[in-house]
Amino acid sequence: MFNISYFAPAKLSEALEYLYEHKEAKVLAGGTDLIAKWKKIGHPDMELLDIRNIENFAEISEGKDGLFIGAGAKMAAVQYNSAVNEKFPILAWAASVVGSVQVRNLATIGGNICNAAPSADTVTPLIVYGAEAVIVSKKGERRCLVKDFFTGPGKTVLQSGELLKGFVLPYPEKGSKAAFSKHGRRIGMDLATVGVAVNACVDGGKIKDVKVALGAVGPTPIYVTGLEKFAGAMANEAAAEEIAALAEKQAKPITDVRGTEEYRKDMVYENVRKCLKKAFA
Amino acid sequence: MEVKELNFVVNGKPYKVDVRTNWTLAQVLREKLGLLGTKVGCGEGECGACTVLMNGETVTSCLVLAVQAEGSEITTIEGLASADKLHPVQQAFIDAGAIQCGYCTPGMVMSAVALLNRYPDPTDEQIRYGLNGNLCRCTGYQKIFEAVRLASKRMRGEA
Numbered sequence: 175m176f177n178i179s180y181f182a183p184a185k186l187s188e189a190l191e192y193l194y195e196h197k198e199a200k201v202l203a204g205g206t207d208l209i210a211k212w213k214k215i216g217h218p219d220m221e222l223l224d225i226r227n228i229e230n231f232a233e234i235s236e237g238k239d240g241l242f243i244g245a246g247a248k249m250a251a252v253q254y255n256s257a258v259n260e261k262f263p264i265l266a267w268a269a270s271v272v273g274s275v276q277v278r279n280l281a282t283i284g285g286n287i288c289n290a291a292p293s294a295d296t297v298t299p300l301i302v303y304g305a306e307a308v309i310v311s312k313k314g315e316r317r318c319l320v321k322d323f324f325t326g327p328g329k330t331v332l333q334s335g336e337l338l339k340g341f342v343l344p345y346p347e348k349g350s351k352a353a354f355s356k357h358g359r360r361i362g363m364d365l366a367t368v369g370v371a372v373n374a375c376v377d378g379g380k381i382k383d384v385k386v387a388l389g390a391v392g393p394t395p396i397y398v399t400g401l402e403k404f405a406g407a408m409a410n411e412a413a414a415e416e417i418a419a420l421a422e423k424q425a426k427p428i429t430d431v432r433g434t435e436e437y438r439k440d441m442v443y444e445n446v447r448k449c450l451k452k453a454f455a
Numbered sequence: 456m457e458v459k460e461l462n463f464v465v466n467g468k469p470y471k472v473d474v475r476t477n478w479t480l481a482q483v484l485r486e487k488l489g490l491l492g493t494k495v496g497c498g499e500g501e502c503g504a505c506t507v508l509m510n511g512e513t514v515t516s517c518l519v520l521a522v523q524a525e526g527s528e529i530t531t532i533e534g535l536a537s538a539d540k541l542h543p544v545q546q547a548f549i550d551a552g553a554i555q556c557g558y559c560t561p562g563m564v565m566s567a568v569a570l571l572n573r574y575p576d577p578t579d580e581q582i583r584y585g586l587n588g589n590l591c592r593c594t595g596y597q598k599i600f601e602a603v604r605l606a607s608k609r610m611r612g613e614a
C-alpha cells in the first residue's frame with residue numbers, strides 16, 4: 175500500500191505506449207475524483223499516468239466540423255472560453271456550477287466524463303449538443319457519441335490502453351436554443367439531485383429537432399429517446415409537457431440523501447418542462 | 456516507497472526536495488517546508504482550508520499530489536504579506552473581525568485574494584460564488600463578507 179508510480183509525459187505517443195505496457199495504470203487528469211477516491215479507499219498502490227503535460231491536451235479550438243475541446247481542458251477554461259460561451263452556452267454554464275473555484279481550477283472536462291458519475295454536470299450539455307468523444311490508443315483513433323459513452327455507473331466504453339483525447343461539438347443549427355438546469359439542495363458545492371439539458375431547433379414555430387438529457391436519475395446519464403415524433407409539432411407548452419412526461423417515464427432514479435425516487439421523478443418533469451419553455455421561447 | 460525529486464517555487468523561493476510519490480502538496484508544504492499556515496480540514500476538496508495558489512490559481516492542495524506540482528509556482532498564506540505589511544485582504548480580515556478560531560482563515564484569505572483578482576469590485580453574488588469552496592464553522596460568513604468588501608475598497612483606493 176501507499177506506493178505510487180508516477181509518469182507525466184509530454185508526448186501523446188509516450189502516454190499511449192505507457193498505457194499499452196501498463197494495463198493497470200490509471201489516468202490522472204485533475205485528480206478531483208481520482209485522488210479523493212484513492213484517499214477514501216485507503217491509499218492503495220497505483221500506477222499513475224498524468225496527462226496534463228501532454229501537448230495540446232487542454233486546447234479548445236474552432237475546427238471546420240465543430241469546436242474541439244481537449245479532454246484536459248479545465249472547467250475554469252471551459253467556463254470562461256469565448257467560443258464555448260458564444261456557441262455552446264449551456265456547456266459553459268454547466269462547467270461554472272461544478273464544485274467550487276478551487277475544484278474548477280483542477281477538474282477537467284475529460285475527467286468529468288470518464289469518471290462516469292450519473293450526476294456529472296457537463297455530460298448532459300455534451301449529449302444534447304451531439305458531441306462526439308475522440309478516443310485514442312496505440313492502434314489509432316475512434317469516435318463515439320457522448321450519449322453512447324456510458325455503460326454503467328463509473329463504467330465507459332473506454333478499453334484498456336485507450337485515452338480520451340477530447341470532444342468535437344458540431345456547431346449548432348440556426349434556430350436552435352439550449353437550456354440547462356441543475357436542481358440541487360443548495361446553490362453551490364453540491365452534486366445535482368436532478369440535472370437536465372435540452373436543445374431544441376425551432377423553425378417557424380415548429381419543432382425541427384429536440385434533444386433531452388437527464389443527469390443523476392439513473393445508473394448512467396440518460397438520453398431521452400422517442401423524441402423524433404415531435405418533429406413538425408408546434409413548439410408550445412403542450413409539446414413541452416408531453417416531452418417532460420416522456421422524460422419522467424424514462425428516468426430511473428433511486429432514493430438517496432439528495433432526494434427520493436418520487437421527488438426526483440417530479441423534478442425531472444418540472445425541469446424538463448421549464449427548460450423546454452426557455453428553449454422554445 | 457517511491458521517492459521523486461520535486462522542483463518548484465514556493466512564495467518566491469525555489470525549492471528542490473525529495474518527496475514520496477503518495478504525498479499531497481498540502482503534506483509537503485506543511486511537513487517538508489514547515490509552512491503550517493495551510494490547514495488540512497477534510498482532505499477531500501470540500502472545505503477549502505488547504506487552498507493555495509498554484510500558478511496563480513486557487514487549488515485545494517489536499518487533492519494535488521506533490522509530484523504534480525513539479526515546475527509550478529505556489530503561493531501560500533505565508534507568501535502574501537510583504538516584509539513590513541500584511542496583504543490588504545489579511546488586514547481587512549483582522550479589521551472586520553472575520554476570524555474566530557482561525558482554522559478556515561488561511562484558505563479563505565487565499566480564495567478572497569483570487570476573487571478580488573477576478574472581480575476587483577465584486578457583487579454579493581460574486582463574493583458568494585468565489586468563496587463557496589471555503590467552509591467556516593464559526594463566523595456565519597457575514598464578517599468575512601464585510602472583510603472582502605473592505606479589502607476591495609482599500610485595494611481600489613476608496614478607503
Ligand SMILES: Cc1cc2nc3c(=O)[nH]c(=O)nc-3n(C[C@H](O)[C@H](O)[C@H](O)COP(=O)(O)OP(=O)(O)OC[C@H]3O[C@@H](n4cnc5c(N)ncnc54)[C@H](O)[C@@H]3O)c2cc1C
Pocket residue numbers: 200201202203204205206207208209210225245246271272273274277280281282283284285286287288289293294295296332336337338339363364365366499500501
Ligand atoms: C469538492 C468536489 C466537488 C465536486 N463537485 C462536482 C459537481 O458539482 N459536479 C460534477 O459534475 N462533479 C463534481 N465533482 C467531481 C469532479 O470534480 C469532476 O467529475 C471532475 O470533472 C473530474 O475531473 P478530473 O480532471 O479531476 O478527473 P480525475 O479525478 O483526474 O479523473 C477521473 C476519472 O477519469 C479518468 N480519466 C480522466 N481523464 C481521462 C482521459 N483523458 N482519458 C481516460 N480516462 C480519464 C481517470 O482515470 C479517473 O478514473 C466534485 C469533486 C470534488 C472533489
Ligand code: FES
Pocket residue numbers: 494495496497498499500501502503504505506515516517518
Ligand atoms: S482539506 Fe483540502 S479541501 Fe478540505
Ligand code: FES
Pocket residue numbers: 553554555556557558559560590591592593594
Ligand atoms: S473562523 Fe473558525 S472555521 Fe472559520
